[in-house]
Amino acid sequence: MLPESGTELSIVEVAPRDGLQNEAIVLAPKLRAEFIRRLTSTGISRIEAGSFVNPKWIPAMAGTADVFAELDGLNGVRLSALTPNARGFADACATSVGEVAVFMSASETHNQKNTNCSTQESVDRFAPILEQSTALGLRVRGYLSVVAGCPYEGSVAVSRVVRLGSRLLEMGCYELSLGDTIGVATPRQIHTLMDGFAAEGIDSDRLAWHLHDTRGTALANVVAGLERGVRTFDASAGGLGGCPYAPGASGNVATEDVVYLADQMGLSTGIDLDALVDVSGWMAEHLGKAPVSRVWQAMWSAKETR
Amino acid sequence: MLPESGTELSIVEVAPRDGLQNEAIVLAPKLRAEFIRRLTSTGISRIEAGSFVNPKWIPAMAGTADVFAELDGLNGVRLSALTPNARGFADACATSVGEVAVFMSASETHNQKNTNCSTQESVDRFAPILEQSTALGLRVRGYLSVVAGCPYEGSVAVSRVVRLGSRLLEMGCYELSLGDTIGVATPRQIHTLMDGFAAEGIDSDRLAWHLHDTRGTALANVVAGLERGVRTFDASAGGLGGCPYAPGASGNVATEDVVYLADQMGLSTGIDLDALVDVSGWMAEHLGKAPVSRVWQAMWSAKETR
Numbered sequence: 001m002l003p004e005s006g007t008e009l010s011i012v013e014v015a016p017r018d019g020l021q022n023e024a025i026v027l028a029p030k031l032r033a034e035f036i037r038r039l040t041s042t043g044i045s046r047i048e049a050g051s052f053v054n055p056k057w058i059p060a061m062a063g064t065a066d067v068f069a070e071l072d073g074l075n076g077v078r079l080s081a082l083t084p085n086a087r088g089f090a091d092a093c094a095t096s097v098g099e100v101a102v103f104m105s106a107s108e109t110h111n112q113k114n115t116n117c118s119t120q121e122s123v124d125r126f127a128p129i130l131e132q133s134t135a136l137g138l139r140v141r142g143y144l145s146v147v148a149g150c151p152y153e154g155s156v157a158v159s160r161v162v163r164l165g166s167r168l169l170e171m172g173c174y175e176l177s178l179g180d181t182i183g184v185a186t187p188r189q190i191h192t193l194m195d196g197f198a199a200e201g202i203d204s205d206r207l208a209w210h211l212h213d214t215r216g217t218a219l220a221n222v223v224a225g226l227e228r229g230v231r232t233f234d235a236s237a238g239g240l241g242g243c244p245y246a247p248g249a250s251g252n253v254a255t256e257d258v259v260y261l262a263d264q265m266g267l268s269t270g271i272d273l274d275a276l277v278d279v280s281g282w283m284a285e286h287l288g289k290a291p292v293s294r295v296w297q298a299m300w301s302a303k304e305t306r
Numbered sequence: 307m308l309p310e311s312g313t314e315l316s317i318v319e320v321a322p323r324d325g326l327q328n329e330a331i332v333l334a335p336k337l338r339a340e341f342i343r344r345l346t347s348t349g350i351s352r353i354e355a356g357s358f359v360n361p362k363w364i365p366a367m368a369g370t371a372d373v374f375a376e377l378d379g380l381n382g383v384r385l386s387a388l389t390p391n392a393r394g395f396a397d398a399c400a401t402s403v404g405e406v407a408v409f410m411s412a413s414e415t416h417n418q419k420n421t422n423c424s425t426q427e428s429v430d431r432f433a434p435i436l437e438q439s440t441a442l443g444l445r446v447r448g449y450l451s452v453v454a455g456c457p458y459e460g461s462v463a464v465s466r467v468v469r470l471g472s473r474l475l476e477m478g479c480y481e482l483s484l485g486d487t488i489g490v491a492t493p494r495q496i497h498t499l500m501d502g503f504a505a506e507g508i509d510s511d512r513l514a515w516h517l518h519d520t521r522g523t524a525l526a527n528v529v530a531g532l533e534r535g536v537r538t539f540d541a542s543a544g545g546l547g548g549c550p551y552a553p554g555a556s557g558n559v560a561t562e563d564v565v566y567l568a569d570q571m572g573l574s575t576g577i578d579l580d581a582l583v584d585v586s587g588w589m590a591e592h593l594g595k596a597p598v599s600r601v602w603q604a605m606w607s608a609k610e611t612r
Contacts, residue, residue, distance in 0.1 A: 002493065002494055002497070183604070184570070185570075186567050186570040186571050187308065187529050187571070188308055188570070188571045188572070189570070191308070213522065213600060214600060214604050215563065215566050215567075215600050215601045215604055216519065216522075216524070216525050216560070216563040216566075216567075216599070216600035216601060217525050217563075217566075217567060217570075218522070219522050219523050219525065219526040220525040220526040220528070220529045220567070222526070223493050223526045223529065223530070224529070243604070246603070246604045246607045246608055247607050248603060248607045249600070249603045249604040249607055250600055250603070250604075254522070257521065257522040257523075260521050260522075260523075261492050261521075261522075261523060261526070264490070264491075264492040264494070264495070264523075265492050265493070265494045266494070293522070294519060294520060294521050294522035294555070294556055295521045295522060297552070297554060297555045297556070298489070298520050298521055298549070298552045298555040298556075301552045301553050301554045301555055302552055
């Protein structure tokens, strides 16, 4: 059943990290901070601001500490950063980061290619991060990717997704973000995975969906999540990010598209859609290409012909 | 509830009419016929092949009779044509047309701008067409557009949509295609409209949805229709058509996107997705631009990098 009118949704804006990381142009920390500041002004209250990884591997996230320094004192927003290991976690703790996130893949091959270790080794690496963060009173979000399909292995067993996801929650992650990293999911799969977590006694309020619109199914999957009680969705302003496995194709579901859907269904996100379209338009000029967001395209062309 | 695995869906392919009519380049009847022939070879079994309108108003549909002449004897497909009035109906009857379609808008202003008459006058014009077609044993499909919102009037009352739609069915249309012409609908609206028709005792098997993906909600709306028992959906190969109200934005939901969704949910359309991607790619070369279909983009780029 669809949520009642007035229900509040929580949008986790991932464009400054997951979005920019997959764009061809690398932006300076100052500009990334300005992007985050502008996103915050639209009413977005949770933002993935960067990643404490080796800049040799991910140049787009170099200077994440500087991004946080630029934003020191910014109010009304929870800023998070990805911390793949103890080193990244230590770096994050030296900044004004509000929460951190750990990430792993549901498939062995994707985890191996993405983080160069097995899923068990990922879990082992997270243990001290979760212990320390608890001691520091820092919240940790868990990301589990390729839950609906892996670019290397194909289908991924529901039991595997539920087992690894449950482990992350047991270890202390306050929320688990389930990633359809290659954008293959359809609503039936969302329901099947939600069934799997429900059978383990995991409430939908501890789950979020991180959906990609590579095959146009993202909003259908958001609605399936809504029908199952999920209220938190990751999204990327303008649909920034692309899909690393299909050059030229769409990646992250666009925040504009999710907010439009929510607005029209009487759900509250606290985000001003019109202002958001302007911010994505501003960022598009820096990246030299138009956002792939359907709503952005419709609203922007309406603005231009006005 | 989602339909059981194995459920058959009926796709009405509208690219050769609704798609091409909204593209900048006008194609010759021979090429349009070749497009239809290729679409048929993918397993598509219902195609909107043209429109018997004054070519002065819609040059892209000039020579629709020639399209039908080219396709005479084509098996395994039901070809239909739009007939706005008695003159168009007479022209259609002189060809090998398998069924015809009448169309009107749910809002007065859109009907006035689109067909230059009131909704009551539209209904009056259809009466003789439906009488004659019954006598000839020719099926008539009814299209009701802007049911989820009008570009001139904004929201359209559910009672109005249900009243006009019911009228078309009572007059003898075998199926009513409900059009979200400007792509503003979300699943809640689909459910509300389905409630409205159900309250009038109209079964979902007499209803079809004609959805646009202008704001990324098309597949979410398809799923809402599926949950309410609708099994027939209009779609346009490659997403051909654009949106006349937002230049550059997406229009008709892409057949590729609907077929992908159906395939992944275990529903049967009888359409070979891979073959369809090739046909849309072939048409894209004639139109000089890439299809907007998300699935086409993902599958085509995968083909190209193979």
